[in-house]
Amino acid sequence: MKLIFTFLKPYKAAAVAAFSLMLTELAAELLLPYFLGRMINEGVLAKDMDRISFWGGIMIGTALLSFAAGILNSFYSAHVSYAFGYDLRSSLFRKVQSFSCSTLNKYPPSALITRFTNDIRQIQNTVFMSLRIMAKAPLTVIGGVIMAFVVNGRLAAVFFITVPVLIGFLYWVFKVSRGMFRNMQDRVDKLNRVMQENLAGMRIIKAFWRRDYERIRFERANEDLSRATRTAFQFIEASSPVLFFVMNMSLAAILWFGSQQIGSGQTNVGQVVSVVNYALRVSMSMSMFSFIITSFSRTKASADRIGEIMRIRDVSEETGAADPNLAVTKGKAEFRHVTFSFPDKDEPVLKDISFTVNPGEKLAIIGATGAGKTSLFLLLPRLFDVQSGEILIDDTPITAYPVKNLRDGIGFIPQTPFLFSGTIRENIAWGNTKAAEEEIIRAAEDAQIHAAICNFPDRYDTRVGQKGVNLSGGQKQRISIARALVRKPKILLMDDSTSALDAETESRLLEAIRRYRCTTILITQKISTARMADKICLIDDGRIAALGTHEDLLEASPLYRKIAESQSGKEWHYAR
Numbered sequence: 001m002k003l004i005f006t007f008l009k010p011y012k013a014a015a016v017a018a019f020s021l022m023l024t025e026l027a028a029e030l031l032l033p034y035f036l037g038r039m040i041n042e043g044v045l046a047k048d049m050d051r052i053s054f055w056g057g058i059m060i061g062t063a064l065l066s067f068a069a070g071i072l073n074s075f076y077s078a079h080v081s082y083a084f085g086y087d088l089r090s091s092l093f094r095k096v097q098s099f100s101c102s103t104l105n106k107y108p109p110s111a112l113i114t115r116f117t118n119d120i121r122q123i124q125n126t127v128f129m130s131l132r133i134m135a136k137a138p139l140t141v142i143g144g145v146i147m148a149f150v151v152n153g154r155l156a157a158v159f160f161i162t163v164p165v166l167i168g169f170l171y172w173v174f175k176v177s178r179g180m181f182r183n184m185q186d187r188v189d190k191l192n193r194v195m196q197e198n199l200a201g202m203r204i205i206k207a208f209w210r211r212d213y214e215r216i217r218f219e220r221a222n223e224d225l226s227r228a229t230r231t232a233f234q235f236i237e238a239s240s241p242v243l244f245f246v247m248n249m250s251l252a253a254i255l256w257f258g259s260q261q262i263g264s265g266q267t268n269v270g271q272v273v274s275v276v277n278y279a280l281r282v283s284m285s286m287s288m289f290s291f292i293i294t295s296f297s298r299t300k301a302s303a304d305r306i307g308e309i310m311r312i313r314d315v316s317e318e319t320g321a322a323d324p325n326l327a328v329t330k331g332k333a334e335f336r337h338v339t340f341s342f343p344d345k346d347e348p349v350l351k352d353i354s355f356t357v358n359p360g361e362k363l364a365i366i367g368a369t370g371a372g373k374t375s376l377f378l379l380l381p382r383l384f385d386v387q388s389g390e391i392l393i394d395d396t397p398i399t400a401y402p403v404k405n406l407r408d409g410i411g412f413i414p415q416t417p418f419l420f421s422g423t424i425r426e427n428i429a430w431g432n433t434k435a436a437e438e439e440i441i442r443a444a445e446d447a448q449i450h451a452a453i454c455n456f457p458d459r460y461d462t463r464v465g466q467k468g469v470n471l472s473g474g475q476k477q478r479i480s481i482a483r484a485l486v487r488k489p490k491i492l493l494m495d496d497s498t499s500a501l502d503a504e505t506e507s508r509l510l511e512a513i514r515r516y517r518c519t520t521i522l523i524t525q526k527i528s529t530a531r532m533a534d535k536i537c538l539i540d541d542g543r544i545a546a547l548g549t550h551e552d553l554l555e556a557s558p559l560y561r562k563i564a565e566s567q568s569g570k571e572w573h574y575a576r
């Protein structure tokens with residue numbers, strides 16, 4: 001909570017202005033019943049027209065002042081709350097961007113999206129309402145009670161009993177409801193997750209005819225949310241009749257004591273009218289308390305959820321870089337006894353991995369599904385850090401490089417291509433924002449996608465749907481290859497990136513990549529692809545089972561022989 005409100009600091013001046021205007025408005029409102037009492041006593045009861053117009057004029061002036069202060073206050077409150085929301089959102093975005101993959105693993109996108117939208121909006125509204133009306137309610141209560149005392153202390157004594165009782169009661173309501181609202185926000189997360197998955201997976205849901213199944217899943221999340229919301233709001237709503245009851249009782253008490261005092265000549269009608277007027281204002285403010293409590297409980301829950309993200313200290317990305325200018329120049333990659341397990345998992349997915357790829361060399365990594373090939377790729381750009389052993393690029397441990405320089409030297413082609421919404425040109429240039437048009441086209445040609453792009457209606461300006469729906473799997477794969485090539489990387493990592501290509505296109509692609517003279521590590525399931533590399537590394541269950549040329553492996557590794565046999569038995573028999 002505290003952390004979040006440091007974001008208000010830059011707007012202190014405007015907030016103070018808003019607050020002072022609110023105080024002006026409040027003071028004017030609190031003076032009105034007092035003036036009314038004087039007008040009744042000195043003007044109406046004394047039948048003095050001059051006094052009536054005098055106090056009437058003062059009342060009109062005060063009302064106008066309160067009106068003007070109210071309008072200006074809205075203006076400043078809106079300014080503060082929107083600027084605050086903007087800053088908080090930007091800062092949260094930067095924070096989330098700085099997270100390492102292991103931290104991001106812990107928060108599903110839906111949970112983060114809810115924080116960006118729902119939670120921030122909640123806090124923003126509360127900031128606005130606090131400056132506008134919320135802070136006014138308790139001050140009206142205090143001011144009203146004080147003014148009532150000034151007018152007639154004995155009548156106002158009634159407040160001494162009711163106000164503390166109500167404050168205690170409201171505090172209890174606040175404490176209980178806070179947990180309920182946190183629960184509610186978590187349900188919003190869950191509903192968002194189901195929605196997101198449903199929209200993203202629409203095709204497969206249709207293909208499997210799982211509409212009903214998904215509807216039930218959605219309804220369950222929806223019901224959970226509405227149940228949590230209902231519990232919270234019912235609880236809050238149940239508190240307002242209690243408030244009204246106590247306040248009405250105190251009004252009745254004031255009127256009863258007031259009439260007795262008038263009878264015995266201890267007071268006059270004007271004073272009783274003033275005190276009753278104050279009592280009405282106090283009870284009106286009290287009735288706003290349930291709304292205020294709702295807002296504060298919800299805001300507390302939302303602020304805690306955002307604070308939880310803001311407080312995460314994620315160091316792995318930025319540690320260790322001694323020399324800020326250290327960059328990848330040659331592209332030699334070396335693994336030394338690397339053992340790695342994903343965060344929060346015990347079983348290592350890679351065990352004692354050692355190999356070296358020299359600059360410009362091509363290494364193929366082959367192995368069964370789940371063997372740990374993709375995991376091995378994640379380690380080179382330091383998307384995850386190793387538990388033991390060491391990875392070196394150009395004979396320097398990768399932890400010594402500034403992360404940006406390290407990643408600048410690497411062209412990463414993920415197993416599942418991901419394209420951004422925008423044009424094809426933008427998607428390729430995303431790899432290197434400084435690339436000139438010829439370089440973009442060159443990369444597309446080398447990725448064997450140029451011809452296909454030229455057949456699109458708008459060529460390079462063709463828009464890619466939010467998830468590249470209008471492209472085939474192989475086209476997406478090749479655009480994502482072009483995006484890596486346009487970086488002119490020293491080390492190219494291709495994770496099964498030619499799986500959707502026919503043999504001819506694949507060999508043309510690999511031939512084109514040769515011209516980049518970069519070190520290439522490619523994961524593949526196909527022996528025919530692996531054979532085009534200088535060396536092949538066979539991974540089996542997280543360990544290197546064999547390392548060498550195709551011929552070496554055929555000789556040395558029964559597992560490799562088995563894979564080769566299953567893929568093209570004849571071919572290698574004849575080759576031998």
Ligand code: CTP
Pocket residue numbers: 342345349367368369370371372373374375376415
């Ligand atoms: N794994 C994990 N957490 C992740 C990713 C993977 O625990 N975030 C585990 C998987 O359960 C798997 C192992 O790590 O057992 C290796 O996964 P991966 O390296 O992705 O396997 P690949 O060899 O790339 O498999 P495939 O050929 O299917 O891509």
Ligand code: MG
Pocket residue numbers: 373374375415495
């Ligand atoms: Mg993989």
